Amino acid sequence: MGGSEARNVLVMGLGNVLMGDDAFGPTVARTLESRFDLPPGVSALDAGTPGLDLMPYLLGVKALVVVDTVSSKDPPGTVKTYRLEEILRAPIQPRVNPHDPGLKEALHTLDFAGQCPEEVLLVGVVPENVERGLALSPAVRDSVDAALGEILKELDRLGVPASPRRNASEPDLWWLGRDS
């Protein structure tokens, strides 16, 4: 590995902030940015729900940490981690709607192109409620710190540790309302 710039590490929160617990990824990405100083070459991104449009953000990334909701039989709020091989092993769905593809499909496409990030960690939380609404359910909100812990551990492992900001600010969770 070259210098830290060449590492190009991306921490990406996925999810729709208007859909209850689906806001987990964006919440964690924004919280990371507001509370920690990220070393050069490491960035955090609230990427929303771009489907296959994730590709432009993943091209050139060497190590990726994704934060998202995951479907699982475990109780809401459970934080689970997965590595690249496990994500790629999960079956691709028959395509009905061309925009169905999400993370798995974007990674598969880049894998075929030989441009997949070398390391991928998915930090997932099991949601309780993904109906329209602007707040995380309590169990999921309580898991934000656990997810941050997984991210910090991964950044350490990658040799690009984040340090707590001296002047930590409140994360910009604008959808929770400034005026209502």
Added chain:
Amino acid sequence: MARITVDPITRIEGHLRIDVEVDGGAVRDSWSSGQMYRGIETILKGRDPRDAWLFTQRFCGVCTTVHAIASVRAVENALNMEVPLNAQYIRNLLILAHGLHDHIVHFYHLSALDWVDVVEALKADPAKAASLGESLSPWPGNSKRQMEAVKAKLKEFVDRGQLGIFANGYWGHSAMKLPPEVNLLAVNHYLQALDYQQKANKVVAILGGKTPNIQNLAVGGVANAINLDNESALNMTKLFAVKDLLDDVATFVQQVYLVDVCAVGALYAHWLGYGAGVTNYLAVPDLALDTKGTQFDLPGGTIFEGNLGGAKAITSFQDAYFKENVEESIAHSWYDGDWQRHPWQEDTEPKYSEFDPNGKYSWVKSPRFMGRPMQVGPLAQMLVGYATGHELIKKWVDYALGTAGAVAGAKLGPGVLHGTLGRHLARAVRATVFSELAVKHWGLLANNIGKGDTAVFNPPEFPSGEQQGFGFHEAPRGTLSHWVVIDNGKIKNYQAVVPSTWNAGPRDAKGQKGPYEASLVGNPIADPKRPLEVLRTIHSFDPCLACAIHTVDVEGQELSKVRVL
């Protein structure tokens, strides 16, 4: 008679269900159903209209920019505002770059594999593929070495025993007709397109901010500070980076994307008769050239029953013909009641019941224009432009028809555009028109800044009482309109009538099918268990209903299926 349901049974990602009745190898009847309730508009009630665009761009993760733009236009319309020229040009460049990105991805990464058999490409002779590519285009990325490298990469991938992104494709289907060399050429461009969609997206990022959700809009203009000497503002370095990226993308679109669609279309010429469906078309003008929105570089208007001679133009952001004639019907949608109303008068009261092909069967409403179903999308805009003598559109439509005709050995007129392949061809033509206009609008912005104009924002003022506004935008998937009612500075009602609603909506009270439904009737079906032909026609619209929510499933089983009853 067989009934096929292509049904994504998860609530997670697939929200479109298509049912078709097949008899004698062709579709006889069809139903399009949106399987997820959105209703996100209700989140906006009571909010500050200046914040609405932040929320609306989260409606959908793919179509972020377009909902942001339609939203600020709707509020500006309600307040009868103008926006500074720089703001129009910067919005136009965002629209152009976003559209280029979206059209490239749609063709290569989301729908080309309906026509291109990846596995067959392994049988190709790289030298022949290279000489074919070089005969079609001056593009330098079609060399023999390049073809050999792509074939080797594909072979390694297939030999691994799992097809990765190509798993679940309909490889070897009898409806796949391209020679191996064309398949290899297409796989080559599939890979190269990755770089060019990223370049287009970088333009959006430079102008709009780092995330997929742009940050630079405001009711009244944009929030980009213009200062040619300031590092953090929109400066000379950033402007020239934008220009270089747009030039690169223009070359790819003109030398690769358009050529590929012409060639693939010509080699599937027997498909030219399929998939027309609703031949009423609606497009809105876009790329405003003045502060008020009365002059545009992209045309809008209506065409009824395929009659190009009767095209009627939509001409301004205040256009009464558009404003007065949009309604939505819920006759077959899961909402309480059975009305057809103007968006300002709508409400959204969900009332779910079973899927009933004779009753209610979709969460999608049925938009109507003067009571008629309308097809929206690149084809609508290219036909309106062709019919109204838009020079750039006419130039590239004629070029595309000439190129495809030369490969097919036939003379093709604009009439062949009504249909599945026509939607792909029109999208490629639109991308080509965009590639020229992007360079033009970059020049307009640079010249205007060069004159010393750095204004980007007019502050909005909210009078007391009630105002109604509408804002439209011709998005990659077609006509998008937002409708807002403001009461004492707060949002009282908000409705988004989105392109995929126009196209995917169910029947209305008169029983008129929506465009997806109508387009499937008559489609051939070679193998009901592998209904590739249904996917071809639906994918040609570039449907996007799926993005309201997103969850990764790494433990689940196959989540969607095809059922044949």
